[in-house]
Amino acid sequence: MIKVETVKTYLDRCSKCGGCQAVCPLYGETMAEPLVARGKLFLIKNHIEGKLELSPKMKELMSLCLLCKACMENCPNKIPVDQLVLWARQKIAQEKGISFVKKNIFQHLLKNNGRLTIAARLGYFYQHSGLQWLVRKSRLLELFGDLAKKESLLPEMAKVPFRNQVPRLLPVSRPQKRVAYFTGCLTNFVFPDIGYAVINVLRNNGVEVVIPEQWCCGIPALASGDEETAVDLARKNVKVFQRENVDAIITDCASCGSTLKEYAELLETPEARSFAEKVLDFSQLLADVVGFQPGEEELSGLVVTYHDPCHLRRGMGISEAPRSLIKAVPGVTFKEMKESDRCCGAAGSFNLTYYELAVSIGRRKAKNVQDTGANVLLTACPSCIMQLRHVLQLEGSDVQVLHLAQLLDKTYSNAEKKS
Amino acid sequence: MLQSSVIEEIKRIVGKEHVYTSLEERICYGYDSTPEAFFPDLVVRPATTEEIQKIVKLANHHLFPIIPRGAGTGLSGGSVPVKGGVVLDLTRMNKILEIDEENLVAVVEPGVITYELQQEVEKRGLFYPPDPASLKTSTIGGNVAECAGGPRAFKYGVTRDYVLGLEVVTPTGELLKVGGKTVKSVTGYDLIRLYTGSEGTLGIITKIILRLLPKPEAKKTLMAVYPSLDDAAHTVTMIIKKGIIPATLELMDDLTIRCVENYLHMGLPLDAEAILIMEVDGPAELVEKQAVQVAELCRENGAREVKIAADEKDRDEIWRARRAVSAAVVQIKPTKISEDIAVPRSQIPKMVRRLKEIAARYDLNLVIFGHAGDGNLHPNILCDQNDAEEMERVRKAIAELFKAAVELGGTLTGEHGIGTMKAPYLKYETGDVGYQVMKAIKKALDPNNILNPGKIFLE
Numbered sequence: 001m002i003k004v005e006t007v008k009t010y011l012d013r014c015s016k017c018g019g020c021q022a023v024c025p026l027y028g029e030t031m032a033e034p035l036v037a038r039g040k041l042f043l044i045k046n047h048i049e050g051k052l053e054l055s056p057k058m059k060e061l062m063s064l065c066l067l068c069k070a071c072m073e074n075c076p077n078k079i080p081v082d083q084l085v086l087w088a089r090q091k092i093a094q095e096k097g098i099s100f101v102k103k104n105i106f107q108h109l110l111k112n113n114g115r116l117t118i119a120a121r122l123g124y125f126y127q128h129s130g131l132q133w134l135v136r137k138s139r140l141l142e143l144f145g146d147l148a149k150k151e152s153l154l155p156e157m158a159k160v161p162f163r164n165q166v167p168r169l170l171p172v173s174r175p176q177k178r179v180a181y182f183t184g185c186l187t188n189f190v191f192p193d194i195g196y197a198v199i200n201v202l203r204n205n206g207v208e209v210v211i212p213e214q215w216c217c218g219i220p221a222l223a224s225g226d227e228e229t230a231v232d233l234a235r236k237n238v239k240v241f242q243r244e245n246v247d248a249i250i251t252d253c254a255s256c257g258s259t260l261k262e263y264a265e266l267l268e269t270p271e272a273r274s275f276a277e278k279v280l281d282f283s284q285l286l287a288d289v290v291g292f293q294p295g296e297e298e299l300s301g302l303v304v305t306y307h308d309p310c311h312l313r314r315g316m317g318i319s320e321a322p323r324s325l326i327k328a329v330p331g332v333t334f335k336e337m338k339e340s341d342r343c344c345g346a347a348g349s350f351n352l353t354y355y356e357l358a359v360s361i362g363r364r365k366a367k368n369v370q371d372t373g374a375n376v377l378l379t380a381c382p383s384c385i386m387q388l389r390h391v392l393q394l395e396g397s398d399v400q401v402l403h404l405a406q407l408l409d410k411t412y413s414n415a416e417k418k419s
Numbered sequence: 420m421l422q423s424s425v426i427e428e429i430k431r432i433v434g435k436e437h438v439y440t441s442l443e444e445r446i447c448y449g450y451d452s453t454p455e456a457f458f459p460d461l462v463v464r465p466a467t468t469e470e471i472q473k474i475v476k477l478a479n480h481h482l483f484p485i486i487p488r489g490a491g492t493g494l495s496g497g498s499v500p501v502k503g504g505v506v507l508d509l510t511r512m513n514k515i516l517e518i519d520e521e522n523l524v525a526v527v528e529p530g531v532i533t534y535e536l537q538q539e540v541e542k543r544g545l546f547y548p549p550d551p552a553s554l555k556t557s558t559i560g561g562n563v564a565e566c567a568g569g570p571r572a573f574k575y576g577v578t579r580d581y582v583l584g585l586e587v588v589t590p591t592g593e594l595l596k597v598g599g600k601t602v603k604s605v606t607g608y609d610l611i612r613l614y615t616g617s618e619g620t621l622g623i624i625t626k627i628i629l630r631l632l633p634k635p636e637a638k639k640t641l642m643a644v645y646p647s648l649d650d651a652a653h654t655v656t657m658i659i660k661k662g663i664i665p666a667t668l669e670l671m672d673d674l675t676i677r678c679v680e681n682y683l684h685m686g687l688p689l690d691a692e693a694i695l696i697m698e699v700d701g702p703a704e705l706v707e708k709q710a711v712q713v714a715e716l717c718r719e720n721g722a723r724e725v726k727i728a729a730d731e732k733d734r735d736e737i738w739r740a741r742r743a744v745s746a747a748v749v750q751i752k753p754t755k756i757s758e759d760i761a762v763p764r765s766q767i768p769k770m771v772r773r774l775k776e777i778a779a780r781y782d783l784n785l786v787i788f789g790h791a792g793d794g795n796l797h798p799n800i801l802c803d804q805n806d807a808e809e810m811e812r813v814r815k816a817i818a819e820l821f822k823a824a825v826e827l828g829g830t831l832t833g834e835h836g837i838g839t840m841k842a843p844y845l846k847y848e849t850g851d852v853g854y855q856v857m858k859a860i861k862k863a864l865d866p867n868n869i870l871n872p873g874k875i876f877l878e
Binding site for chain 2: 057
């Protein structure tokens with residue numbers, strides 16, 4: 001947690017120019033000053049000066065931030081707004097506690113892979129036993145406000161988590177690099193297809209992959225102000241990955257990737273620093289380290305556009321690598337969309353808490369996607385994929401949403417045909 | 420404080436979701452882009468002119484202040500609720516109602532963002548020239564209320580030169596319509612000019628008819644570096660004498676250059692006294708020719724280095740220096756007091772010297788940049804608002820810089836407005852008679868002093 005003195009110096013740098021209004025997705029939908037960075041910083045400043053309590057309203061306003069970093073990129077004084085919002089959330093969590101549900105999820109599920117797997121299986125059971133059908137048919141959830149809509153956001157769970165499906169080591173003959181794969185929770189529990197695609201692309205490019213036991217990266221806890229849980233998870237991950245003799249630690253998830261990068265500041269240990277230095281996004285490894293070679297399969301008729309995940313572009317500073325990979329695939333037409341780096345509205349669990357707002361942000365993205373005429377939308381974050389599929393479906397669009405790895409995978413004759 | 424029955428009535432008028440009552444939400448509508456901050460009793464976000472009329476009538480009945488507000492990016496304290504009351508946030512009224520390509524006019528609601536209007540009209544080959552620095556966030560309503568300017572003002576004028584008609588809710592809640600889609604109109608008093616720049620004190624603007632131009636075919640950007648400020652100023656005069664009217668003529672002084680260079684490390688000369696950034700626009704052929712002429716004039720008049728942007732990338736690089744000014748200067752100290760005096764163009768060198776003397780006398784960090792074509796300078800004092808002693812020196816220096824501007828035949832404010840920040844100095848320029856005339860107008864139109872009290876005049 002950054003110190004209050006540091007927070008104060010950052011707050012002093014805000015000239016209240018309001019430039020953040022131009023890029024804040026929440027302000028774009030609501031034009032509400034308390035939701036834009038300038039408003040939030042002013043609220044935090046007033047709290048520090050003793051003029052505002054950490055009231056429920058304050059908690060609500062601080063939770064209304066996508067942490068998309070667009071304001072920071074646009075800020076003439078480069079104020080790290082997300083750190084300040086997180087500081088406030090953490091202070092609120094410490095002084096007022098976090099919600100019962102979140103507390104249980106963070107402290108009892110995220111820290112325990114066995115329980116997390118059971119929860120995912122229960123999810124699978126709910127979706128496949130007919131229970132979900134029954135619940136939807138009965139319209140039971142409509143009794144709870146927009147719970148029915150939120151339920152429709154829930155992705156279909158994998159029957160068996162990805163890491164339980166694949167061996168720990170995936171060797172190649174004469175590897176040019178050896179990497180440890182941090183699969184993230186979404187690939188593990190929801191999108192095993194992405195995991196298979198990542199592995200297959202890497203192996204076709206001479207990269208040996210090892211998948212150690214691992215825990216949630218901690219971003220859900222961090223975003224809710226529960227630094228304690230995040231620190232605990234970070235320690236566990238660093239300890240396990242440290243044992244692997246690898247050139248890099250790779251992720252297929254922008255949110256995980258940017259969080260793993262932050263382990264250095266979170267733990268402040270030499271081990272965490274060397275861990276963080278090794279973290280690369282899947283696209284970065286392929287484009288910048290390995291030198292991606294597509295396979296022989298002809299892809300034709302694919303018109304592709306790309307959505308920049310906030311945590312990849314602004315979190316990890318990666319925007320060229322995914323594009324260069326897409327352009328390296330023969331037969332694919334790439335079309336840049338308008339506002340490709342504007343948040344899709346997923347923002348972790350933001351779309352569950354503020355469904356309507358998240359959907360209106362997402363619809364703008366869906367429109368920009370559709371305006372390109374593309375038939376495939378690529379991105380590099382499973383959380384974005386969930387949201388993008390949901391909003392495109394709401395718009396009645398048949399654009400297919402895939403992870404970048406899944407497109408690259410299609411070029412190999414041994415491509416993962418599971419999807 | 421507002422009675423709860425009044426709050427209930429307002430909620431009935433606009434819908435309760437468009438009324439902010441919480442401390443946390445209200446505090447976010449108490450500031451603008453100045454260091455000023457106050458505290459409204461209520462924030463109301465109406466969607467129609469009728470709703471506004473009802474609220475204004477209610478205010479006259481219960482006698483509470485109303486402060487109209489756009490994006491809150493003003494630089495004079497124009498939208499801050501000095502005396503509490505109801506902040507009337509007009510950002511929900513953000514529709515472009517019509518773009519009439521035949522008559523070259525646009526009809527818009529006040530909450531339309533300036534840049535969005537520009538984008539829309541440019542798609543149709545048209546042009547809305549006023550370009551305040553905040554154009555990506557500021558609203559047309561706010562631009563009209565403050566009569567915003569911008570770098571293009573020397574060639575294209577300021578907001579008032581584009582307002583053809585207005586719909587205004589008067590301080591007593593009546594609906595006033597003035598002007599229309601014609602370029603010419605002399606029917607009675609020129610109320611459009613009265614309302615443009617009235618800072619929300621004489622009415623709430625609810626609809627605006629704006630004049631548009633055909634979009635210039637091409638533009639060309641140049642940058643010239645001068646060892647002497649006088650030479651830079653003289654060049655501007657020579658360019659105009661030659662019959663060339665650049666769209667922009669931006670000036671940066673020595674300290675500004677040093678701040679930007681320290682911030683960006685883009686290779687600006689640290690010993691230069693001034694940099695001019697110039698843009699010529701118009702038909703492509705003419706623009707090419709004029710750019711070369713301007714470059715020659717710069718060299719003939721003492722520029723050490725002249726660059727003509729060959730492409731969009733070069734152009735961005737040149738503007739990068741100017742755009743970085745705000746961020747670069749606050750590296751000196753966090754609080755930026757941004758003034759916007761204007762003097763006749765020929766007086767720029769004298770004004771700059773006076774400003775530097777004042778800064779030295781009060782031991783303050785002062786950078787100067789601005790619009791050399793129209794004499795509108797932005798002396799910015801960098802200070803620390805937590806340092807009371809320094810802020811006292813700032814106050815004294817500001818009073819002197821206003822006096823200097825008026826003495827040189829200039830004005831207190833070229834494009835920011837008086838608001839609260841310059842209210843103490845109003846009479847320097849208007850004199851007693853000017854002051855009394857303005858007050859009489861305010862009194863006649865707003866007998867209960869409902870709209871934006873505490874602005875322009877010291878009360």
